[in-house]
Structure formats: structure tokens, C-alpha cells
Amino acid sequence: MGSAKKSAKDAKDSGSAARKARIEEMRRAERSRERRNRILTIGVSVVIVAGLVVGATVLVKSQSDKDSDTAATGSKGAGKFVTGADGVKTWDKKLTQNHVTKTVNYPMEPPVGGDHNQVWMNCNGDVYTKAINNMNAVHSLEHGAVWVTYNSKASKTDIDALAAKVKKTPYTLMSPDDKQADPIMLSAWGKQRTVTSAKDPNVDKFFEEFVQGKQTPEPGAACTNGLAQ
Numbered sequence: 001m002g003s004a005k006k007s008a009k010d011a012k013d014s015g016s017a018a019r020k021a022r023i024e025e026m027r028r029a030e031r032s033r034e035r036r037n038r039i040l041t042i043g044v045s046v047v048i049v050a051g052l053v054v055g056a057t058v059l060v061k062s063q064s065d066k067d068s069d070t071a072a073t074g075s076k077g078a079g080k081f082v083t084g085a086d087g088v089k090t091w092d093k094k095l096t097q098n099h100v101t102k103t104v105n106y107p108m109e110p111p112v113g114g115d116h117n118q119v120w121m122n123c124n125g126d127v128y129t130k131a132i133n134n135m136n137a138v139h140s141l142e143h144g145a146v147w148v149t150y151n152s153k154a155s156k157t158d159i160d161a162l163a164a165k166v167k168k169t170p171y172t173l174m175s176p177d178d179k180q181a182d183p184i185m186l187s188a189w190g191k192q193r194t195v196t197s198a199k200d201p202n203v204d205k206f207f208e209e210f211v212q213g214k215q216t217p218e219p220g221a222a223c224t225n226g227l228a229q
Contacts, residue, residue: 081108099116119226124170142189144171159198
């Protein structure tokens with residue numbers, strides 16, 4: 001009788017141990033699968049992220065190359081100046097604003113907008129005694145600057161007086177431009193006019209309306225920390 005009970009107990013204990021062993025084996029197998037799944041997930045994630053990074057890099061480079069290789073004409077389609085009753089000329093087409101590295105062939109001189117270099121000319125009342133790069137100056141106009149230009153026909157008296165005005169006016173710059181048609185010209189983004197002298201009242205009117213005026217594509221953008229002669 002006692003032996004039968006002992007045998008039954010031993011069989012029960014043996015079965016219990018076997019179940020525990022199987023359960024533990026199943027747990028080990030599950031943990032192993034989980035580790036493999038984690039490794040696989042991480043691996044796939046790394047591949048996906050790497051693919052996205054490469055794709056984004058190629059896209060950015062492609063766009064950069066496209067921008068760098070573009071030599072724009074300064075506006076979307078053919079355009080012309082339309083002169084208002086106040087004598088201010090306005091370019092009648094939308095001016096492009098891409099950053100490019102190649103030389104831009106502007107349809108007006110001095111240019112009043114269009115594709116330009118990514119670096120602006122300093123325009124915090126800066127007076128340049130030598131001609132400046134149009135592509136840098138156009139970027140200054142995009143920031144809301146007024147650009148005073150003159151050719152060899154302008155008198156020294158007018159040049160000195162205009163220089164004094166520019167030096168005390170933020171968001172302005174001045175430089176010679178022997179390619180322009182008139183002795184003294186004032187330019188802003190999409191706007192331009194000729195004045196007869198430094199004493200012409202239209203100088204002050206142009207400054208008041210267009211220094212950081214409504215025409216500015218990027219109002220408040222910097223006019224310092226750019227390019228200087």
C-alpha cells in the first residue's frame with residue numbers, strides 16, 4: 001500500500017518536473033525569438049534610416065546643383081518697367097528669388113531683383129567707392145535696402161551729399177555703376193527712379209517709401225554680416 005502511494009507521488013513529481021522543464025524551454029525559446037525580432041527590427045530600422053538620409057542628401061544636392069547651375073534672367077518671363085505718375089518705375093513681372101552661383105543676366109541696370117548670390121552686400125549705411133557685384137546687391141534689395149548708384153557724369157558735390165545721407169540711413173548702400181544710363185539712380189526691390197541731384201526732393205521720398213518698404217520680400221532680414229569691399 002505504502003509502495004503504491006510512493007510510486008504515484010514519484011510519478012506526479014516526475015510529471016511536474018517535466019512540465020516545468022517544458023515551460024522553461026518554451027520561455028527560453030520565446031526569449032530567443034524576442035531577441036531575434038529586436039535585432040531584426042533594429043537592423044531594418046537602420047537600413048530605412050540610412051536610405052532616407054541618402055535619399056534626402058541626393059535630393060538636396062540635386063536641388064543645390066539645379067540652383068547653382070541656373071543663370072536666371074531676373075524675372076518670370078519677359079518684363080518691363082512701368083512708370084508711375086510719381087516718376088517711380090515698377091517692374092511689371094514677378095522677380096525670382098533663387099540663390100545661384102553663376103552670373104545672372106539681369107534685364108535692367110542696375111538690377112532691381114531676380115536670382116542672386118546667397119551672400120548680401122552689407123547695407124547698413126554702407127558707401128562703396130568701387131563697383132560692387134550686382135548679384136550681392138540684389139540680395140540686399142531683397143532685405144529691404146535702397147541702393148544709390150551713380151556714374152561718371154554725377155558731380156562730386158552730389159556724390160558726397162548722397163554718401164552722407166546713406167551713411168546715416170540703415171538699410172541703404174551706395175556704389176558707382178558706370179553701366180547705368182543716368183548720372184544718379186535709386187533702386188529698391190522691383191522699384192527704380194532717376195533723380196536730378198542730391199537735392200532733388202524725390203531722394204527723400206524714395207527713401208521714406210522704400211527703405212524697408214512694402215515691396216520688401218524679406219523685411220527685417222540682416223543688412224550686416226554680409227559681404228564688404
